[in-house]
Amino acid sequence: MCESDEISQLVYDVYLSLPRKGKPEAGLQWTLLAAVLKITEKTGHSVHREVVALGTGTKCIGRSAMSPRGDVLNDSHAEVIARRSCVRYLMEQLCLALRGDQNSVFCPANQNGKWKLRPGISFVFFTSHTPCGDASIVPMTDSQVQPCPPIRSEEDSEATNQDSEMESVRWREESGGVRKKLKVSEETQSGNAAAVEDCDVSDVHRTGAKSVPGAPADPKGPGLMYHSVGLLRVKPGRGEPTLSLSCSDKLARWTVVGFQGALLSHFLQEALYFKAVVVGKCPYSQQAMERALNRCGQVCGLPEGFSVHLPELMQSSLEFIHSRTHTQTHTDHTQARVVPCGAAVSWCAVSKQPLDVTANGYKQGVTKKALGTPRARSLISKVELFDSFLELLAVAGDSQLPESLRCKKLSSYWDYKQAAEGYQQAWDVLRSQVFPLWPRSPRELLLFCSDSHSAPNRPDPSSATHSRP
Template sequence: MWTPDEIAELCYQRFEELPKRGKPEPGREWTLLAAVVRLTRVEKEVVSIGTGTKCIGRTAMSPRGDVLNDSHAEVIARRGCIRYLTEQLRLAVRGQGSSVFCRAEQQCGKWRLRPGVSFLFFTSHTPCGDASIIPMTDNECQPCPVLGAAETLKGAAKVIDGDGAPKRKAKSTSQDGNIKRSRLDSVQPEGSEGGGDCTNTSRALATSDVHRTGAKCVPGGPSDPHQSGAGYHSTGSTLRLKPGRGEPTLSLSCSDKLARWGVLGFQGALLSHYLQEAIYFIAVVVGKCAYSTEAMQRALVTRCSPVTGLPPGFSVWRPTLLQSNLEFPFSQARTQLQHQAGQGKVSPCGAAISWCNVPERPLDVTANGYKHGATKKALDTDKARSLLCKVELFHCFLSLVSATEPSCLPDSLREKELRSYWDYKWASESYQRAGRQLHIKAFPLWPHSDRSLLCFQ
């Protein structure tokens, strides 16, 4: 058994144990943290940690798959977990023993979770997008800065100080906040609460305003009405893109991505080749922050309830939703309290940290889509790549395929001419069928990835 506070403390402690490189400067910089926790009957283990608040603009995306497009903590933690799962499958196919997977019965080349093994998702802050459109209870905000193409190249060319912090902060072309409140529009009835601490459950507040999200509605669908107070946003089936003040981003909000993982699983298309069933988070735990159980339920679960006709191994998952009383030490609110005169403006940390429980290169620190500290001359080389970018995760998967005896390959990988990332993704037929049902029944406006960005090898 476990409690939300135990999970939060475990994740914060694991972050504290990481090296200093890429961490926020106390009292001046802040960040968000997310983690994946492996649960068994006897232990709780953090297997992936992610921090970050930024994503790149669309013109900075690379057809080589060598740029990390989305560096929000939730996305970083999930991609790090994919590295972990790939390594566990590699151990399994080599017969070296995996603590996560065992062979699936009556399906050649397929694996499933060991009995008693499950995964939980933790995030220090309410996910950006639909889940963050909640009744106002405090002044916290969650930024989603996006960098333009020029700033991406400029930032990547900066060298690192000895303590791992960038010498100067990259300029942002985005909005400063993802969850915002309009004081002019906010009118609270007499006796209502405002500016109070968050609790573990949603409170029925007589409020006339909601936290604002900077995530923009996807083109082609309903837009926010932008009415005063609580009528400012549309909620529910609306999909949102992470914001950009100059150049738009193509990264969907973390609320949308978590909802998608609740139907397709968080293992992704490539690992689905090897798995009998999709892998779902049994619970989502949020740290102390502005929070609403109803908004989380709406964003992560209710929006996907119309989905039917899923292939075997997929379902509409309903995770347990909980909140901890423990606040992340590097949250924006905590950083503002610790800020001292002369430290400069309080701002989001420019780096994103990934750590996962793998034997080789477990730590990966990035900035602006590239490895932290990469110079401009190195941008087109392997040295500049984040271990979480698409091409690196693809090569990690190909090493799993190479480690598998030909007679033990899953049927979906046999006797097919598969070369590019695109080929392998679309050869995962059950996963793709599930994705079509999700898009048809729940998210018809879900943007399709440009094939030209996915044909790398």
């Protein structure tokens, strides 16, 4: 088995070992899967791979559903769930390191209060599908050997609203050179490859993610002229636009600022980057992936601890069993059409409650009454990760507190993120050089404090006590 197949098989095995809760209903629903693997290279070329975080999900909430308490997951695409799950895993790993555990992925770096990855350890990102947004704009000629996703008319707004995976649009050359879009019903085309062989037809996969405000709109012309490439895009939501950038954009951003996020960067001497990105069997174009993920290749002038790390890009020949195409081709055609699964599964290699299943950004199955209470929130929501971070500060105490957190009066999530100066500088450099149109998150949604550290009884961080009540 080649490396990319081994990696995808490991992820599929972990996925299959998880309980049914939050997984698609067989034959009726599909989902997207993503994961982070820890790679340990030992002397003598032996390599050990371990899935440390995993996510599924297809949905994204709109602006009006976002919460100022940090208790809702805005973006539940599998890639984002996997990344947040990985941050949760890293928080626990850092906690172990602070307590002197030699089994942590982190070991002390030379700067006081800073940590680095233990030698030989790296991380690889897996996704069962081409990330939404720019990487999904794939000419069909590049992927004709791949199973073709369903064809829907542009007017089928439900599809673009709900689906993050590529859509495909089919065009036919009409007499007089005018191209007309073919409207092919689900029933006539599913499982029927006849139209693909028609040499008059040229196809383009498209993404449901629209370009960000201020960027040129897609020309929506025939075939390859439908989309502009290289643009920042926002994810489709349910009827209203979201503020969440496409997964292609987020992956590109992580090649510069790292995937650890602002909070963890306080403790790290160097940002964490994925060594490789592996995509499962699906419509895929190496060229489109490179175009989308390598957009930050020329960034210069980054602060210490940050540099451009373009991951190796690989595709596996193994398909995810709950992918859209697999579900469609293995379903009884008399049944209703398959739909994306509304739940998102988060799992990571932590000691307590590794599994976290959400729907609409909250824990799945909570009553309406419980919404807004700690019981309803995901363990990978902003406020929960913030709590874990504050616990790290308590464990670090005075002696192991990083420089960026010393003698500062910080209280809100926003404060602690802004105090990560290196991270913020790297982000400013990236934004000014490559992504000037990247929308800023509304500040009022980031000003929340932790429940357990809320004023007025909050310990004063300058006193470096940080202990929880």
